Structures are given as structure tokens and as C-alpha cells.
Amino acid sequence: AQSVTQLGSHVSVSEGALVLLRCNYSSSVPPYLFWYVQYPNQGLQLLLKYTSAATLVKGINGFEAEFKKSETSFHLTKPSAHMSDAAEYFCAVTGGTGTYKYIFGTGTRLKVLA
Amino acid sequence: ETGVTQSPTHLIKTRGQQVTLRCSSQSGHNTVSWYQQALGQGPQFIFQYYREEENGRGNFPPRFSGLQFPNYSSELNVNALELDDSALYLCASSLREEQYFGPGTRLTVT
Numbered sequence: 001a002q003s004v005t006q007l008g009s010h011v012s013v014s015e016g017a018l019v020l021l022r023c024n025y026s027s028s029v030p031p032y033l034f035w036y037v038q039y040p041n042q043g044l045q046l047l048l049k050y051t052s053a054a055t056l057v058k059g060i061n062g063f064e065a066e067f068k069k070s071e072t073s074f075h076l077t078k079p080s081a082h083m084s085d086a087a088e089y090f091c092a093v094t095g096g097t098g099t100y101k102y103i104f105g106t107g108t109r110l111k112v113l114a
Numbered sequence: 115e116t117g118v119t120q121s122p123t124h125l126i127k128t129r130g131q132q133v134t135l136r137c138s139s140q141s142g143h144n145t146v147s148w149y150q151q152a153l154g155q156g157p158q159f160i161f162q163y164y165r166e167e168e169n170g171r172g173n174f175p176p177r178f179s180g181l182q183f184p185n186y187s188s189e190l191n192v193n194a195l196e197l198d199d200s201a202l203y204l205c206a207s208s209l210r211e212e213q214y215f216g217p218g219t220r221l222t223v224t
Contacts, residue, residue: 043215
């Protein structure tokens with residue numbers, strides 16, 4: 001069984017400040033982990049993914065995440081927030097073979113303050 | 115853009131009616147997954163199709179059904195619509211573990 005917990009349904013940061021969005025996972029098999037961003041009335045856009053290669057993963061728009069097996073975490077960070085980063089962010093886990101169904105967290109809405 | 119398209123963009127139906135949503139997968143992808151995203155929630159897995167066969171199903175009742183065609187496009191059918199079926203329905207195509215999402219269909223049931 002797999003699950004994802006995103007701590008903090010709403011996060012506010014000032015423009016230029018560090019962004020940290022938290023994701024903890026549970027998986028009985030080696031996980032693949034993903035971060036997606038969703039802008040209002042749009043689908044999901046992949047930011048980055050972990051698929052058992054390097055534990056520090058760099059994605060688009062300056063985002064990165066680190067896979068920490070001991071902490072079962074995959075937190076998303078960005079050194080300096082931009083106004084355009086305001087959106088909903090989802091962490092997802094899948095794993096094993098066969099059906100790669102994604103289990104999503106409940107999302108974190110990021111607000112960037114001017 | 116991912117190359118995954120969905121139609122229609124928006125849809126309004128009445129409780130008890132039936133609806134069909136469509137998805138065209140990205141070129142070369144043989145797997146399509148469907149998700150339901152209720153307002154303020156994360157997407158929930160409905161089912162997945164691989165080479166025209168159902169390849170896994172989430173916790174949704176049988177009135178949610180699907181099809182995948184030889185060109186790997188897919189349909190999601192929902193019978194006997196309920197108010198709680200109002201949601202954004204997302205389709206994703208894939209070859210392996212990375213899924214590419216379409217823009218979604220917003221279904222409103224009144």
C-alpha cells in the first residue's frame with residue numbers, strides 16, 4: 001500500500017524567499033515520487049520526478065527535491081520564490097511493476113506575497 | 115504542453131444522466147489512466163487501460179467504466195450521475211512510470 005501526506009494545505013512566502021513544501025510518503029515497494037503543479041482551471045504539469053537514480057532531483061522553474069529514505073520524505077524547495085510560482089502543488093507516489101497508478105497528496109496551495 | 119487532449123472542456127449534466135468523456139493520448143503512449151479531482155482535493159485514481167485492457171482500478175463503483183481504442187485513445191463513461199460526481203476529470207497517458215496529464219474536463223452535475 002502507498003500513501004502521501006502533504007503537511008500544510010496553505011503556505012505563504014514573500015517574493016524572493018525560500019519555498020519549502022513538505023511531502024512524506026509510505027510505500028511497501030521502492031517508490032517513484034513526483035511533484036506536480038496545477039494552475040487554476042488547468043491540468044497537472046510535472047515539476048520533477050525521483051525514479052531511484054540521484055536522490056537530489058532538479059526540475060523545471062528552479063525547483064528541486066531530495067529523496068530521503070530514512071525520513072520517508074521528498075520535500076520540494078526553491079531558493080527564491082517568484083510571483084508566478086503561486087499555484088497548487090501535488091506530491092504523488094507510485095511504484096512496483098504493472099499498474100503505475102499514482103497516489104496523490106491533498107495538495108499545498110502556495111501564495112507568494114509581494 | 116503534453117500532447118494529451120481531452121474533450122469536452124466543460125460539461126453540465128443532470129443527476130441520473132450518463133456522460134462520456136474523451137481523451138487522446140500522447141503519440142506512442144499505450145497506457146491511459148483516469149483520475150477524478152474534486153474541488154480542493156488531490157486527484158483520485160479511477161482506472162487505467164493498457165493496450166485496450168483494464169489494468170487496475172481504484173475505489174470507484176461500476177457505474178464508472180471505460181474503454182481504450184486501438185489508437186490508444188480512451189473514454190470514461192459515468193452512468194446514473196450523482197451530485198458528488200461533480201469534479202475535474204483528468205486523463206494521463208504514459209509508457210512507463212511517468213504520466214503526462216491532459217487539461218481535464220470539468221463536469222458539473224445539477
